[in-house]
Amino acid sequence: MYIVFVYFDFMQGAGGKYNGASGKYHEGLASISACLKQRGYRVSLYQITEKQTAEQYLDTFKTLYADADIVGFSSTSQAFPYVSEFANVLKKAFPDKLMICGGVHPSLMPEESLQSPGLDIVCRGEGEYSMLELCERLESGGDITSIEGLWVKHNNRVYSNPPRPPIRDLDALPFPDRDLFDYEHSVDKQMDRLVFSGSRGCPHDCTYCCNHALKKLCPGGTAYVRRKSPDRLIAEIQQAIAQYPPFTYIYFADDLLLLKKNWSAEFLEKYAASVRKPFACNCRFELINPALVDQLKKAGCWQLQLGLESGSSYIRQEVLNRHQSTEMILSAGKLIAEKQIPLLVFSMIGVPFETPAQALETVKMNALLRPTICHLTVFYPFPATELYALCQKNGLLTPRHLDSLFEGETTLQLPDFPPNKITFAYRNFQTFVSQYMTIFSFKQPWRTIFEKIVDFLWLHPRIYSVVNPAYRAAKKTFRSIRRKLSPKKK
Numbered sequence: 001m002y003i004v005f006v007y008f009d010f011m012q013g014a015g016g017k018y019n020g021a022s023g024k025y026h027e028g029l030a031s032i033s034a035c036l037k038q039r040g041y042r043v044s045l046y047q048i049t050e051k052q053t054a055e056q057y058l059d060t061f062k063t064l065y066a067d068a069d070i071v072g073f074s075s076t077s078q079a080f081p082y083v084s085e086f087a088n089v090l091k092k093a094f095p096d097k098l099m100i101c102g103g104v105h106p107s108l109m110p111e112e113s114l115q116s117p118g119l120d121i122v123c124r125g126e127g128e129y130s131m132l133e134l135c136e137r138l139e140s141g142g143d144i145t146s147i148e149g150l151w152v153k154h155n156n157r158v159y160s161n162p163p164r165p166p167i168r169d170l171d172a173l174p175f176p177d178r179d180l181f182d183y184e185h186s187v188d189k190q191m192d193r194l195v196f197s198g199s200r201g202c203p204h205d206c207t208y209c210c211n212h213a214l215k216k217l218c219p220g221g222t223a224y225v226r227r228k229s230p231d232r233l234i235a236e237i238q239q240a241i242a243q244y245p246p247f248t249y250i251y252f253a254d255d256l257l258l259l260k261k262n263w264s265a266e267f268l269e270k271y272a273a274s275v276r277k278p279f280a281c282n283c284r285f286e287l288i289n290p291a292l293v294d295q296l297k298k299a300g301c302w303q304l305q306l307g308l309e310s311g312s313s314y315i316r317q318e319v320l321n322r323h324q325s326t327e328m329i330l331s332a333g334k335l336i337a338e339k340q341i342p343l344l345v346f347s348m349i350g351v352p353f354e355t356p357a358q359a360l361e362t363v364k365m366n367a368l369l370r371p372t373i374c375h376l377t378v379f380y381p382f383p384a385t386e387l388y389a390l391c392q393k394n395g396l397l398t399p400r401h402l403d404s405l406f407e408g409e410t411t412l413q414l415p416d417f418p419p420n421k422i423t424f425a426y427r428n429f430q431t432f433v434s435q436y437m438t439i440f441s442f443k444q445p446w447r448t449i450f451e452k453i454v455d456f457l458w459l460h461p462r463i464y465s466v467v468n469p470a471y472r473a474a475k476k477t478f479r480s481i482r483r484k485l486s487p488k489k490k
């Protein structure tokens with residue numbers, strides 16, 4: 001049995017800094033591949049990093065993967081239109097190949113996904129054991145319509161089997177198959193890093209994120225949030241260090257690696273003792289405390305990534321379901337700054353019901369937190385999330401669809417935040433953050449005076465577009481005069 005995974009991986013970085021590289025690591029596919037290879041199945045990956053026509057993809061497929069028995073697509077919502085189109089073209093060329101699609105989008109939108117004529121099966125939730133069972137049944141000539149976790153289209157009927165419980169013991173899985181990816185030419189190599197995952201799931205229910213929806217796929221009583229043991233994760237890292245050419249950083253791609261206090265303490269201590277490589281990971285503001293920042297610092301954390309999402313406590317709590325007070329966020333930020341751990345803050349603008357004034361609160365919170373990197377996205381409503389349903393109920397959705405969250409345009413029509421103002425806010429976010437950082441260091445009354453001027457400019461983009469070029473020109477002239485007047489260094 002020969003399985004070829006197809007992974008559309010140009011959603012992030014396309015046309016940007018990493019163009020030309022062969023994509024990024026995908027823990028889900030690496031894990032399924034390891035399970036399949038352990039049972040002796042042959043597995044390859046067709047990782048698509050360039051936008052081409054479906055016919056061009058078909059030509060490549062014919063040349064390299066024509067003998068596949070099963071084609072396994074992995075899909076996020078943004079990738080799905082490409083998956084669907086290519087699956088149709090592929091099915092027409094190879095009607096006998098079994099086409100299965102897994103990942104977040106088909107997990108949450110199985111019915112819609114199966115309407116795609118090229119797809120025979122969708123996998124809901126974790127794919128390791130469902131794929132194994134599928135291969136085994138195909139080999140033995142058994143019935144493939146009754147496998148837990150799979151929805152199967154057969155003879156004009158859809159067999160919607162119940163979800164498979166999430167894998168309880170992540171340590172029982174083989175180490176992910178990193179060889180599936182072309183590391184030498186990957187984005188990860190360009191970034192001088194290796195990517196790991198220590199956990200699965202997140203206990204929070206932020207309305208814009210897929211976790212609350214994915215959680216519902218877990219049959220009653222089964223744990224959605226799980227983690228590998230610290231020893232297992234360290235062993236995985238050590239094996240990869242031995243296998244790969246020297247790299248500088250480690251990136252933990254988990255939603256929330258440091259959720260459990262004891263786990264974090266044990267893992268970070270062992271990491272500090274045996275791995276000793278700078279690393280980045282995600283966390284939440286309320287988990288930050290003096291002990292944790294101390295452990296992070298000692299273990300070599302080079303970037304802590306935290307979601308602020310909105311500076312407005314109304315938007316955070318009432319719209320996004322993130323119950324974090326402004327005071328708590330700022331004091332966590334202070335602890336991180338005291339330890340000099342570089343901070344990346346995620347924020348969103350164009351959130352349902354947001355106003356430009358509330359988006360300004362996000363700018364100012366970023367300025368107060370002083371992150372090394374402000375990571376901003378324009379809100380995108382993912383299907384099956386609570387916030388998508390809210391957008392739908394309130395008539396905020398438009399037919400606009402975007403390939404990437406990084407295009408800086410909204411897909412919504414918000415009553416108080418028109419698309420052009422969202423684009424303005426997205427494009428000028430960093431500039432305003434820098435301006436407030438400077439202003440917040442002024443003494444009164446200058447702080448208030450300048451804050452009011454810049455507030456006005458944020459709220460009036462047209463005036464800003466006139467004032468800004470003049471301000472920049474004046475600043476440049478002032479700097480060059482100062483340079484000329486200052487005594488020359490010997």
Ligand code: B12
Nearest residue numbers: 009011012028072074076077102103123126127210253405
């Ligand atoms: C790490 C990560 C990334 C990494 C790696 C991407 C990857 N595909 O692994 C990077 C930074 C590259 C990334 C990029 C993006 N991401 Co991302 N990412 C994640 C994150 C935090 C963890 C994913 C992970 O490793 N999970 C652990 C592994 C084990 O699970 P898994 O990947 O889901 O795979 C399992 C199952 O889904 C299934 N499965 C998956 N594929 C297949 C295929 C077959 C054939 C089968 C049978 C089963 C199967 O089996 C796997 C093993 O159990 C998730 C959050 C989450 N909770 O999932 C967001 C998440 C997947 N990302 C998201 C988004 C939006 C993006 C981007 C679009 C962002 C952007 N604008 O560029 C891009 C799209 C990338 C792409 N090519 O499609 C959204 C997707 C929402 C949606 N409805 O589609 C998520 C869910 C976060 C969220 N906002 O809720 N991401």
Ligand code: SF4
Nearest residue numbers: 202204206209211255
């Ligand atoms: S904390 Fe992060 S990963 Fe967890 S539900 Fe909220 S947005 Fe999703």
